[in-house]
Amino acid sequence: MSEITSEVLMAYADGQLPEAQRASISAHLAANGQAEAEMGLMLRQNDAIKTLFDPVAAEAVPARLRPRRLAENQRRRRTRFRLGALAAILLVGLGVGAGWLARPLFDAPSASAILIANAVNAHSVYVAENRHAVEVGSADSAHLGNWLSSRLETRLGLPDLAPEGFTLMGGRLLPGTPGLGGRAAQLMYEDQASERVTIYVTAALPDRENAYQFTSTGGAEAFYWANARITCTVVGTLPQARMRDVAGAVYAQLTEGEMGAAKRPYRE
Structure with missing residues (x-):
């Protein structure tokens, strides 16, 4: 067995x-x-x-336990799951879409980047001009200084760059960017080799914080600073060392007598 x-x-x-x-x-x-x-x-x-x-x-089988009812309940659960999954996908999609639409808010350039870009663009446009490089010539420098100071609503001196080999040609008023100092003044200087540099000045930014930045962009060198009274960007295509000397001279004269001004904002 x-x-x-x-x-x-x-x-x-x-x-x-x-x-x-x-x-x-x-x-x-x-x-x-x-x-x-x-x-x-x-x-x-x-x-x-x-x-x-x-x-x-x-006993009779309860209705809820009958095969047809069980199959129906299972079908409903699958349907709810699919709807839930679809809703989750839609929410993720909306989140990604909202993030993409809001991307400019998070990727917005800094105030200094915008002002430097404005300064470089204005430099590129007007240094190429001969007869219309400036709006008011250096022969009327007293009026030029008073006019630009009035439009910027802040005192603007006209730096003397003769020790650096540059002579004032004149200047003009530019529209600027609302909320970032508003209207801008551009001063243009030229040396004996016809090399030109420009100084782009606006009223202070809302935060009135000190800032210093150097960058190469658009084939030009740009030296930027900001303080509680103005923002200033010196632009040119000179060798960097010479540009640093020019920018240092401009900075020293435009911040003369101001508390908290750095003695040498641009160092080697």
Whole structure:
């Protein structure tokens, strides 16, 4: 006889074995007292389970547990999941889109970058002019200084760059950028080799903080600073060392007597 396992005994207790195998198991139990005792325990457990759960088994299946209802509920759960996933995707998409649309707010250039760009652009336009390089010539420098100071609403001196080899040609008023000092003044200087540099000045920025910056852009060198009274950008295409000397002279004269002005804002 093959080995009698617990699974075979459970099938015997449940009445699920073929008659020939059942007779063989009955003979085994009759010859083995311990096995017979275990079988008796299994049969009593079966009777207890039937007593407890047969009334429930005889009840009609609740509507919520019927196969059709279970399938419908599963379909609804899948639909809700898909809608939730779609909503999440839409929210992520909206977030990415809003981030992309708001990108200019976060990527906006600094005030100094805008002012330097304005100064370099104005320099490129007007140094190429011969007859109309300036709006008011150096012959009327007193009027030029007073006029530009009035339009900028701050005192603007006309730096003397003769020690650096440059002579004032004159200047003009430029529109500038609202919120970044407003209107701008441009002063133009020229040396004996017809090399020109320009000084781009606006009223102070709203924060009135000191700032210093040097950059090469658009084929020109630009030396920028800001203080509580003005912003100033010196632009030219001279070698950097000479540009530094010119910018230092401009800075020294336009900030003369002002508290907190750095002695040498541009160092080697």
